[in-house]
Amino acid sequence: MSQTNQLMKSSPHVHDGDSVTNVMEAVIWALMPATAMAVMIFGWTALLVIVITTLSCLVTEHLFLKLRQRPSAIADRSAALTGILLALTLPPHAPWWMCVAGGVFAILVGKQVYGGLGYNMFNPALIARVFLLISFPAQMTAWPPVTPLFSEQSYSLGDSIAIVMTGKVGAPELADAVSSATPLGQYRTETGLGKTVQEALGGGYGGYDEVRAAGGLIGGSLGETVRCWGRWGGGYLLRKKVITWHIPVSMLAGCLVPATIFWTYDPAHFPDPTFHLLTGGLIIGAFFMATDMVTSPITSKGQIIFGLGCGLLTYLIRTWSGYPEGVSFAVVIMNAVVPLIDQYTRPRVYGHMA
Amino acid sequence: MFGFMHGGGESAADGGSPALSAIEMLPIPQRLYLPLRQHAGYPSVPCVTVGQKVGKGEVIGRADVWGSVPLHAPTSGTVVAVTACPTGHPTGLTQLAVVIEPDGAERWSEAVQGMVDPLNAAPSLLREQIRAAGIVGLGDECFPSHLKLTPPRGKRVDLLLINGAECEPGLSVHERLMVERANEILSGIQIIMRIVSAKQCFIGIEQGKSAAIQAMTQAAWGVAGVRVQGVPAMRPHGVRQQLVAALTGKNLSLGARLLDRRLLVHNVSTACSIHDAVWRGRPLLSRVLTVAGGGIARPANLEALIGTPLRHLIDHCGGLQSGVDQLFLGGPLLGQAVNTQDVPVLKSSTAVLSFLPAAGVAKPQQPCIRCGRCVEACPMGLVPAEMARRVRKGQLMRVAELQLHDCTECGFCGFVCPSHIPLLDTFRYAKWVLQAEKWGRQPPSVGGGHALSERDGTAGEPAVVAPPAVVMAEAVAVREEVTVGSASGKGARAVRAAHAARAAKAAKASRDQAK
Structure with a gap:
């Protein structure tokens, strides 16, 4: 061989071989145990919600890029990831039109109007959840009890389709169960009426204990209920170095440290930190939502500030705002602060002042 | 090979690390191509005629100005041409070169003379000896060493830093030199310290390279003012800011002058060739380089004569694997793509690399996801x-x-x-x-x-x-x-x-x- 390839490359000539598609795929794989558990716990309706939401994300991405005369980017898996993440923030019996509206909003308003992947300011899945929560508060807070697949309480596939497609519950005798509150909602409503935490969560409510919560066997949105599995997936991402420890650890600290302080101060009115850890979407938010690379700070120092902010806001919203759960609001609010954080947490360049 | 990089992990381009293979002497090729511009500064001027017999170490390119260095015949033979030859640049541009056909006799020129008592010689004489030997910094810059050893008026050097880290990941030239030629390197360091009258010298070696640390520590035993120091193997210490920070704790910007902090940095291979030049009178005739990458059948560290065509090195290493059509002169991150194997080894050549097509470079560009x-x-x-x-x-x-x-x-x-x-x-x-x-x-x-x-x-x-x-x-x-x-x-x-x-x-x- 006398002449080598005439296509000249400039340095660097090597690459570690990773790609955006690989990153997205890794996150999707990490979500799989949690997703599978959601389906196990809530039955076929969960599967329908996940499939409809993901499909509507993919279709919106494809059509909008076509409209912008860009090559379709659904192959990069980012739209599919947004769809799965959004589905995990929805209630298990979310009607089909809400899934579609959320998926379209996430991709269209959450991402593509900013210029597509990499340019959006807010986490697309969470901004869509916030949109749905504000627009359809009743449907977004209808928490059915857990109906594990293949158990006595579970709905048949036909009933599940009826629930998601028509909003009607197939088995009338189960209808009254639909209105059960999540532990966070129960705590806020009842303590608001002057009860103590113990009275609110014990006795007549009976839906909360640590073991059931850790296993995900309490009502809530799909992703909220799969804590240990979410953590498992998060560990996978950390090991694969897709995410770093900074955001998850600081976000958990940001919520649990004030929770500990207030609980120590007044255990009758402030629940213990394990309650905050094991209810709501704190874990899935810390590992999967706040760690979205596009909408989180780029430096480690900034990520710690961001995580602390997310955690603290979550605690504030859960404890004093009008909403019982605040992970999505907290992350979205902190998303808006990211450019500012980035501005002030640039690393020190050699020989320059910080 | 790239394990020390943050988040980098093992590279797909890692094709058999030659880290532990000893330096092999490459046989003399049939022809040597010696471009006259191999260093920073004014190029040397050819002073031989076609047909002239030259001895090993004889000057073939004169240095007319103080900032330039002469070029020497790497072996004895006949000058067959003074002509344009390809250089290792992606443009494929040529430059003037002396072409020598070796006679295989390895007959030394009479002009090659070592110094008798260099450690007591005047610094100016040492500098002249180093300049006459054509010594340049053997990292990527190829700055003439005698200039670097001449601090401007009013500046002085207190601390000499010797860089034992490789210029780029995947290379093992410095590591092998430290293991095999520790005493020569130490001798070169003493000469440098003598020239700039530095009182102290730190030799920075990456912590993982225990064989090199051991060899250098042994060689430095009892040498006044010289200390071997492990530096974290996390970032490219070929970048001198990291080396300076790791060895002295000083934080320098890219534009900062080392001399303003009374520092001087040389690397181990330059120290080694300074020893050869001063004690033995040997000009810079050869250099050690890594031949590696998945496209090379048998990766190796070779000591090749300056001017050896890359083809000769690659053939010595078992040729290119089938399907490989990329060749790079220099390290994996900063090297340049070359379009022909006729390019010669220069004083600046640290490596010859070739990667399998699956090296993971030519993937589609995707939007930035701010992963950090x-x-x-x-x-x-x-x-x-x-x-x-x-x-x-x-x-x-x-x-x-x-x-x-x-x-x-x-x-x-x-x-x-x-x-x-x-x-x-x-x-x-x-x-x-x-x-x-x-x-x-x-x-x-x-x-x-x-x-x-x-x-x-x-x-x-x-x-x-x-x-x-x-x-x-x-x-x-x-x-x-x-x-x-x-x-x-x-x-x-x-x-x-x-x-x-x-x-x-x-x-x-x-x-x-x-x-």
Whole structure:
């Protein structure tokens, strides 16, 4: 061989071989145990919600890029990831039109109007959840009890389709169960009426204990209920170095440290930190939502500030705002602060002042 | 091989590490091609005629000015030509070279004489000896060593730092030299300390390289003022800011002068050749380089005569694997693609690399997802993702605010970027346009970042082809314009217009090709 390839490359000539598609795929794989558990716990309706939401994300991405005369980017898996993440923030019996509206909003308003992947300011899945929560508060807070697949309480596939497609519950005798509150909602409503935490969560409510919560066997949105599995997936991402420890650890600290302080101060009115850890979407938010690379700070120092902010806001919203759960609001609010954080947490360049 | 990089992990391009293979002497090739410009500064002037017999170590290129160094015949033989030969540059440009046909006798020239008592000799004599031996820094810069050993009036060196880290990942030249020639290196260090009258010397060696640390510690035993120090093997210590920080704790910017801090940095291979030059009188006739990469059948560390064609090295290493068509002179991050194996080994050549096609470079470019890996990888503490974003937006002045000029162009950011954004090319482009503006010229009409921003949010195109080609074409456009622009008159204007038109056409063609 006398002449080598005439296509000249400039340095660097090597690459570690990773790609955006690989990153997205890794996150999707990490979500799989949690997703599978959601389906196990809530039955076929969960599967329908996940499939409809993901499909509507993919279709919106494809059509909008076509409209912008860009090559379709659904192959990069980012739209599919947004769809799965959004589905995990929805209630298990979310009607089909809400899934579609959320998926379209996430991709269209959450991402593509900013210029597509990499340019959006807010986490697309969470901004869509916030949109749905504000627009359809009743449907977004209808928490059915857990109906594990293949158990006595579970709905048949036909009933599940009826629930998601028509909003009607197939088995009338189960209808009254639909209105059960999540532990966070129960705590806020009842303590608001002057009860103590113990009275609110014990006795007549009976839906909360640590073991059931850790296993995900309490009502809530799909992703909220799969804590240990979410953590498992998060560990996978950390090991694969897709995410770093900074955001998850600081976000958990940001919520649990004030929770500990207030609980120590007044255990009758402030629940213990394990309650905050094991209810709501704190874990899935810390590992999967706040760690979205596009909408989180780029430096480690900034990520710690961001995580602390997310955690603290979550605690504030859960404890004093009008909403019982605040992970999505907290992350979205902190998303808006990211450019500012980035501005002030640039690393020190050699020989320059910080 | 690349395990020390943040978030980098094992590279797909890692093709058999030659880290532990001993230095082999490469047999003399049939012809040697010796370009006359192998160092920074004025090139040497040929002083041989075709047909002339030369002895090993005889001067074939004269150094007429103090800033230049002479070039020597690496072995005895006959000068067969003084002609243009290809050099290791992607343009394929040629330059004047002396071609020698070795006679195999290895007959030394009588002029080669070592010094008798160098450690008590006057520094000026030592410098002259080093200059006469054609010694240059054997890292990437090839700055003549005698100049580096001449501190300006009023400056002095207290502390000598010896860099034992490799210039780039994947190389093991310095490691093998330290293991095999520790005593020579120490001797060279003592000569350097004598010349600049440094009282102290730290030798920085990456902590993982225990054999090298052991050998150097042993050699340094009892030598006054010399200390071997392990440095963390996390970032490229070939970048001297890291070495200085690791060894002294001082935090220097890219533009800072080491001499202002009374520091001097040399690397181990330069110290080794200074020993040879001073004690044995041997000029710089050969150098050690790593031949590696998945495309090479038998990776090795070779000591090759300067001027040996790459083909000879590659054949010695069992040839290229089938299906490999890329060849690089230099390290994996900073080396240059060469388009022919006729390119000779130069004093600056640290490695010859060839990668299997699956090396993972030519993947489609994807949008930046702000993952922050480039920030973690940057040895200078820059934020490459943000810099690249501003370049794409055409906010070049705001790129400079982010200390663009502290970018050492090490290429780590591009290595780890999962979006395969040609970050290094983007920064070279930005530096270039900023420089052009400093000269009072408008950036090229296709520039201003628009040529790059067209690609935002798109995927599916090969990342390596388009932006560099556009950048190159633009760079050529401005460079030619500036060169020609220094002439005056009507003729020059016409030529300038023609150049500009041609360059614009080239830029358009390469963009079309990219689409």
